[in-house]
Amino acid sequence: MSFCAEQLTRVRPIWEQMLDHRFLQETRDGTIAHETFANWMRQDYLFVEAAIPFIAALLPKAPKAHRVALGMAIPTLEKELELFRDRAEAAGVDLVNVQPSFSNHAYVQFLLASAYTASYAEAYTVLYVAEKAYYDSWMVVKAGIDPGSIWFPFVENWTSDAFAGWVAYLEEQLDALAGETGPGERERMAELFELTAKYELAFWEMAATGEGWPGLD
């Protein structure tokens, strides 16, 4: 079994909880409160902004064969930010002066700390899981959302053939990287795989509950 298949099987309880999350189901069914979705938009906008330095920090460690694909991910993320701004304008959501929630802040620090201190294969694991989680999550939404929904462009973005191809490419590359690692590194990759899945689940939960910062709410 490939590394990704093996790990996806191992973290299945977290993954299933993520895909069953009420945020995704309510977005799919069109019952999500405007403010709840707006809260996710504000937080995810910050997250996508932070994903750019994360990708950039991977580049010096990347094998030459990975550089073009990683480099291309940066303008793609810039386009995603445009999508957020476009939807924010359409839905009357203010993306300015937003403070990160605790889970969002923690997840971003985790991304960057991994990029700086972990091996390339370990940090690449974090990238793959984050992208795979988004693809799978938005596929749940795609299964029932009204194409006329104001939120539909987000669904299109993360369920597109281009995004599916990117996730498949990451999976193939991660399996290849895992094949070249020793048991110690592979164990750390597995640990980061699970931790990223937990953060992805925590992100939907944060979006649904409107979590702020402990002690300040």
Place this chain on the structure above:
Amino acid sequence: MAFTEELYAAAKPIWDAQLEHRFVAGIGDGKLDENRFKGYVLQDYRYLKEFARIFAWAVAKSEDLASMSWYAAVLNLTLNTEMELHRKYAARFGLTPGELEAAPMWPTTRAYTDFLVRTAADGDMADLVAALLPCAWGYVYIAQELVKREPPGDQRYADWIEQYASPEFAEAADWLKAEMNRLAEGTTPEKRRRLTELFVLSSRYEWQFWEMCWKGEQWPV
């Protein structure tokens, strides 16, 4: 006004909240439940291991030999003395070195240490010092307040207070404060705002660390 006084003023409500926190107050009066403190000892051990890395980044980023030497000495002291003291102290709560090493990081410990590592990696020296100061200075600040009170009946808590209220820890905090003031000298208002933001954020994490140890913590879902 020294820049560290500005930092203190910005974070004072959080520092006051730390002093009043049930966990801290419980160390002070000795009434803190031992199991809650055991959780703290385990998480603090994991924290300390990551905290040591910040000093390694500081050695790499220091501009002058004197600073490099100081951070290298603290790194050595943390890894080769303080962690051993920590293991001995943990044994007084029945915790073995194996348990300390194997304890999983709770989400707040993970988030706080990732924040420190990330700041140390992509920030400059001023950013790094602003982020680590609330721990180094804050522990001395808390212990020096607690030491003024009636000593706790539990000697283990009394020793905790005595250690962090000691002149050695106070001197280290003073050195870092002086370093912060030196690094902030002549910086732009925007940079000082950024440093204040980092200092306040670490102060919040410090409060949250007590809160985590009081409540116990797991992943939210």
